[in-house]
Amino acid sequence: MADISETLPKLRDRDVFYFRQRNKNRLFEKLVTFFASEAERTGITKKDIAARLGRDPSQITRWLSAPNNLTPDSISDLLLALGAEMDYEVAKFEERPQPNYEHPLISELDAVVIAKPGRPSIVDLKVSPATFDKSSSATRPSSAGKPVTIQTWKSLS
Amino acid sequence: MSIDALIRDKRRQRMLFPLRPRAPKSASRRAMFVGEELWSLLNSAEGDQQWELRVANLQADLETFVEGRAIDPKYLFLLYPAREAVWEIRSARDQPSIRVLGLFARRDVFIATNFALREDLGGWDSRAWKDVKRMARTKWGHYFHTYQPIASTNIHQLVTGALDGRYFRNPPKTP
Numbered sequence: 001m002a003d004i005s006e007t008l009p010k011l012r013d014r015d016v017f018y019f020r021q022r023n024k025n026r027l028f029e030k031l032v033t034f035f036a037s038e039a040e041r042t043g044i045t046k047k048d049i050a051a052r053l054g055r056d057p058s059q060i061t062r063w064l065s066a067p068n069n070l071t072p073d074s075i076s077d078l079l080l081a082l083g084a085e086m087d088y089e090v091a092k093f094e095e096r097p098q099p100n101y102e103h104p105l106i107s108e109l110d111a112v113v114i115a116k117p118g119r120p121s122i123v124d125l126k127v128s129p130a131t132f133d134k135s136s137s138a139t140r141p142s143s144a145g146k147p148v149t150i151q152t153w154k155s156l157s
Numbered sequence: 158m159s160i161d162a163l164i165r166d167k168r169r170q171r172m173l174f175p176l177r178p179r180a181p182k183s184a185s186r187r188a189m190f191v192g193e194e195l196w197s198l199l200n201s202a203e204g205d206q207q208w209e210l211r212v213a214n215l216q217a218d219l220e221t222f223v224e225g226r227a228i229d230p231k232y233l234f235l236l237y238p239a240r241e242a243v244w245e246i247r248s249a250r251d252q253p254s255i256r257v258l259g260l261f262a263r264r265d266v267f268i269a270t271n272f273a274l275r276e277d278l279g280g281w282d283s284r285a286w287k288d289v290k291r292m293a294r295t296k297w298g299h300y301f302h303t304y305q306p307i308a309s310t311n312i313h314q315l316v317t318g319a320l321d322g323r324y325f326r327n328p329p330k331t332p
Contacts, residue, residue: 012203012209013203013206013209013210013213014203014209014212014213015179015213016213017209017210017213017214018179018213018214018216018217019180019217020213021213021214021217021218022180022217022220025217025218025220025221025226026226029221029226029227032227032229032320033227033320036227036320036321065231066231066249093180093181093182094181096181096182097182098182099182099183099184101184101186102184102185102186103185103186103187103188103265103266105161105164105165105175105188105266106175106177106185106188107185108165109168109175
């Protein structure tokens with residue numbers, strides 16, 4: 001079998017991080033929505049879930065507060081206490097069906113002005129000094145030979 | 158001129174930019190238009206890993222609204238006083254925590270005017286909070302002149318698919 005590792009483009013950090021957070025947000029939404037519907041349907045509360053799991057109610061509140069508080073184990077525990085589990089499917093981007101609805105103000109856009117994964121999206125933009133006057137920046141040549149601004153958060157605190 | 162026509166006009170003038178999901182074959186079920194500064198941040202030059210992580214997470218968090226996902230008051234909150242109709246979207250899961258301020262042009266159409274680092278804002282009645290809220294209103298006026306944003310404490314009048322909850326703060330009790 002041919003080695004394709006050298007033909008596949010390296011993923012950018014921003015794309016990797018974006019899809020990680022997106023995954024967490026989507027999972028979190030499923031859980032919160034399911035909990036809300038079960039709470040409305042059956043009257044189950046976070047306290048009930050905590051009792052079923054032998055945990056402190058504040059732990060359940062924490063899990064249902066933010067996507068980053070969840071782990072595979074806590075997701076399983078929460079759903080089990082609600083009498084459920086996740087069903088998974090993997091969707092390849094190219095095989096995923098095109099969505100059949102988009103907000104009219106967006107669908108009418110003819111020119112795509114956003115960066116898509118897989119395309120270069122580094123733009124030579126300096127963030128407004130009014131907003132990021134505390135941020136540090138440095139410049140280096142980009143692979144295209146143009147200078148790009150490198151942003152860091154380290155001096156924001 | 159309708160509010161939609163004004164939004165189109167500001168988009169053509171590159172004063173407002175449509176935020177669209179980066180993931181392939183994802184749809185914008187709600188509309189969000191962001192101001193130039195936020196757009197510049199989301200499309201900023203490559204930085205260190207911390208910068209990349211924060212920008213990526215902010216984009217993903219904003220897309221929660223755009224993709225029509227269920228939202229709750231921990232994500233979207235009406236700032237006090239409610240009559241000013243300034244809302245915040247909280248991208249609070251990483252440091253620094255970021256607040257994106259904006260107003261609703263109509264149901265499911267959010268105009269993200271400005272943003273701030275949470276650590277710079279202090280308590281909810283601080284001068285810094287007042288300043289960023291005033292900035293949001295000023296930018297709204299700059300974009301839309303006499304058109305008023307939708308002012309409502311009923312989330313369902315503003316956002317399709319929002320979970321029930323308390324999306325606003327009660328007025329402070331007078332002594």
